[in-house]
Amino acid sequence: MRTIQAKDIIEAVASMCIKANTELPDDVRAKFEQAMAEEDSPSAKEVLRQLLENADLAAETKLPLCQDTGLAVFFVEIGEDVVVEGGNLKEIINEGVRRGYGDGFLRKSSCDPFTRANTGDNTPAIIHFDIVPGDRLKISYMAKGGGAENMSRVxxxxxxxxxxxxxxxxxxxxxxAGPNPCPPTIIGIGIGGTFDHAARISKKALLRRLDDTHPDPQIAAMEKELEEDINQLGIGPMGLGGKTTVLGVKMAVEPCHLASLPLAVNVQCHSQRHEEVEL
Amino acid sequence: MAEYELKTPLKDEDLAKLKAGDVVKLTGHIYTARDAAHKRLVDLLDKGEKLPFELQGAVVYYVGPSPAPPGRPIGSAGPTTSYRMDTYAPRLHGLGLKASVGKGKRNEEVRQALKDHTAVYFGATGGAGALLSKCITKAEVIAFDDLGPEAIRELTVENFPLLVINDSHGGELYVQPDRKAAGIE
Incomplete structure (x- = not known):
């Protein structure tokens, strides 16, 4: 068995929250630059120029890329041979969120669905646990903003x-969804499983790098086909028209019931904010 | 596509000349309000009470900024999606609201209200909150402090970059998705 201390997890989670919200991932930046070169429309180019300038400024000032620093979503893979010392893992991750969102001056967006009263520290985080072989703890974090999430469907x-x-x-x-979710977006697609599982794998698919290729060539071809078709819509950056409506389509496919074909579409805004750490 | 520099409070003659696609650099005071603040504003109107800011000629910015770090007036401050305020906007336009700032589509009722009351809907670049915060020189909570990021703030802005999405003549900048080209029609 391998022991991991609570304080190390808290620190890792807090710094992931801050880094993801202030530093645009290199794969997203590369896509912005590629789109800049491919777009003919001046308004599309201007939006992309602003987004690149925004990313530079956020990295320099540590201001969040976007004021909506999201609900904190985690996918956790805990090795069977890992022991966490110093607390309950769920509570430890929430403590990391509390610290990260506090110390990083990130917006707290979690509220009661009826009274709309803010919980004050962006907890509870949305945490998906998975048990895997081995003695490592892998935590992936995603800042999921409300604007794009509202455009998602199962x-x-x-x-x-x-x-x-x-x-x-x-x-x-x-x-x-048109201009609403801050296009160019990234589309996570979950196919299969059950109603809930399709949604979960559609979100997890968003953790993939934009420049990766699905290991199954057939699914990789489907992703490419969908991306090309969607970009024919011409919605473009911020809905002002252009060739870049999506930066990528990421699919996850799993077996489902004989009677069903569950489908989840998780829309992610252009600032695909996520980080991952392995302890 | 013309470019204008405007100052708040906005007047009908400022707005009547604006066309979808025009760029506006806005200077003056604007007010932040999003979902929860709008609900409270109309609750005040229902009770016949005074609003926390003068609506005549006003500009409302749909934003919930991130907290201000030390030495800055405000954190990241880009627009939120506007359709959620469609329920409230026509009533506010009827009482003198001259413009809202957000991102995304508005419904038919809002577009009609813009025509009826010589008002406009501006877009700001979504997800460029750090960049947009550079044009905000001061931010002060003036109402509903308990709402945290959703409190109403008076922002002092200088050359805040806006794009006219819906003008007061029925014009709209957003493109219609080409469903045929995408193979779904």
């Missing part, structure tokens, strides 16, 4: 609808 298609039905639903969702 639907239960009929098996007969197949890939064509999936494509139609996803493209239509991006079209309906």
């Amino acid at each position: 639907t239960m298609l009929a098996p007969a609808q197949g890939w064509e039905g999936i494509k139609k639903y996803v493209i239509n969702r991006v079209a309906e």
